[in-house]
Amino acid sequence: MKFAQLRLDGVTRSFAGHDALTDLDLTVRSGEFIALLGPSGCGKSTALNCLAGLLPLTRGSIWSDDTRLDTVPAERRGFGMVFQNYALFPHMSVRRNIAFGLQMRRLPRAEVRRRTEEAIRLVRLEEHATKLPGQLSGGQQQRVAIARAVVLEPSLVLMDEPLSNLDAKLRLEMRTEIRRLHQSLGLTTVYVTHDQEEALSLADRLVVLRAGRVQQIGTPEELHTRPVNWHVADFMGYRNLLRLRADERTGSEVVVTGHGLRLVGTPVGPVSAGAEVVAGVRPEDLRITGPEEGVPAVVEVVEYQGREVAVEARTAEGVQFNLRTEVRPTLGDRIGIAVDPVRLLVFPTDEADAGLLDEPVDTVSPGPAVEGAR
Numbered sequence: 001m002k003f004a005q006l007r008l009d010g011v012t013r014s015f016a017g018h019d020a021l022t023d024l025d026l027t028v029r030s031g032e033f034i035a036l037l038g039p040s041g042c043g044k045s046t047a048l049n050c051l052a053g054l055l056p057l058t059r060g061s062i063w064s065d066d067t068r069l070d071t072v073p074a075e076r077r078g079f080g081m082v083f084q085n086y087a088l089f090p091h092m093s094v095r096r097n098i099a100f101g102l103q104m105r106r107l108p109r110a111e112v113r114r115r116t117e118e119a120i121r122l123v124r125l126e127e128h129a130t131k132l133p134g135q136l137s138g139g140q141q142q143r144v145a146i147a148r149a150v151v152l153e154p155s156l157v158l159m160d161e162p163l164s165n166l167d168a169k170l171r172l173e174m175r176t177e178i179r180r181l182h183q184s185l186g187l188t189t190v191y192v193t194h195d196q197e198e199a200l201s202l203a204d205r206l207v208v209l210r211a212g213r214v215q216q217i218g219t220p221e222e223l224h225t226r227p228v229n230w231h232v233a234d235f236m237g238y239r240n241l242l243r244l245r246a247d248e249r250t251g252s253e254v255v256v257t258g259h260g261l262r263l264v265g266t267p268v269g270p271v272s273a274g275a276e277v278v279a280g281v282r283p284e285d286l287r288i289t290g291p292e293e294g295v296p297a298v299v300e301v302v303e304y305q306g307r308e309v310a311v312e313a314r315t316a317e318g319v320q321f322n323l324r325t326e327v328r329p330t331l332g333d334r335i336g337i338a339v340d341p342v343r344l345l346v347f348p349t350d351e352a353d354a355g356l357l358d359e360p361v362d363t364v365s366p367g368p369a370v371e372g373a374r
């Protein structure tokens with residue numbers, strides 16, 4: 001079933017009266033690569049399984065153009081699936097694993113052979129076609145799983161953390177491979193991951209979930225530069241999250257204070273004077289200056305990371321900052337930390353944050369309070 005648009009409309013799934021996924025609205029356009037991103041338990045797999053037809057919806061509907069899809073059984077949706085545990089047939093060769101789905105469709109033998117060989121070539125397994133899955137590396141097995149899904153020319157490919165069992169180097173290679181296949185085959189892909197970097201590098205659009213609810217849908221750039229709340233920011237690499245209080249507002253800026261800090265930032269959403277806020281900034285958006293200029297702090301950790309270093313520095317009142325910089329300070333250095341008002345985003349808090357950020361604003365240790373929210 002090819003489609004121009006696949007639409008999820010208020011898709012909700014609960015288990016024993018508890019919503020694992022609430023009111024997911026999402027339109028997937030043909031050819032798009034969508035990543036569902038969020039921490040463990042946020043409902044990513046539930047969303048994917050609803051889409052696959054492996055889980056019935058509690059509420060809502062799914063549409064393939066004008067055809068209602070959520071009532072169609074999984075095997076008739078024509079979707080391909082790739083999971084983290086591969087689920088290959090252990091007693092069949094690579095070639096037979098890939099050909100299996102085509103044979104089940106009773107396609108002519110010549111066509112099965114042609115498409116199987118093409119899929120083997122696509123995932124670069126020509127030299128391993130006669131081996132059994134047990135004789136392959138994890139990355140090669142994952143390639144077989146991908147070939148087996150795409151050989152059926154599915155209208156949608158669903159992937160659930162397909163790279164999570166691979167080591168770091170292979171994960172990077174396979175990431176490129178998946179993007180290459182997506183483009184060269186003109187696939188439409190929905191990809192579940194908890195890895196922010198993976199999602200940013202692969203997807204055309206990201207869907208960030210938290211506790212079963214969509215927080216934000218947008219392009220990598222939109223999410224990276226304009227997260228709508230501090231939870232999304234946390235996920236997008238805003239490692240410095242400080243619980244502060246909004247002071248005066250001037251035009252497009254707001255002054256935030258607490259823990260001996262007085263910073264100028266950019267409000268995201270309604271931030272009124274006196275309100276508790278979370279101010280977030282990414283390590284790479286902080287700069288080291290002289291101790292008289294920026295926020296005074298002492299360098300506690302310097303970690304080599306290729307061209308740049310990761311620096312942890314602490315203020316006299318105990319606030320820890322994470323920086324990424326090409327300037328290499330020495331342990332114990334007294335530095336100033338320059339915070340660009342455009343890059344320091346100031347988010348309102350709501351009742352839902354109360355338990356997550358329960359440190360009073362005038363005590364020191366914003367780090368752990370926010371860490372605990374993960």
Ligand SMILES: Nc1ncnc2c1ncn2[C@@H]1O[C@H](COP(=O)(O)OP(=O)(O)OP(=O)(O)O)[C@@H](O)[C@H]1O
Nearest residue numbers: 015019020038039040041042043044045046047194
């Ligand atoms: N079969 C089930 N029965 C009861 N609760 C379930 C079931 N499946 C999922 N849940 C619950 O629904 C919520 C969402 O689970 P889901 O597996 O979708 O999360 P996830 O984001 O994919 O997490 P992970 O990355 O850990 O797989 C969790 O609280 C989970 O405990």
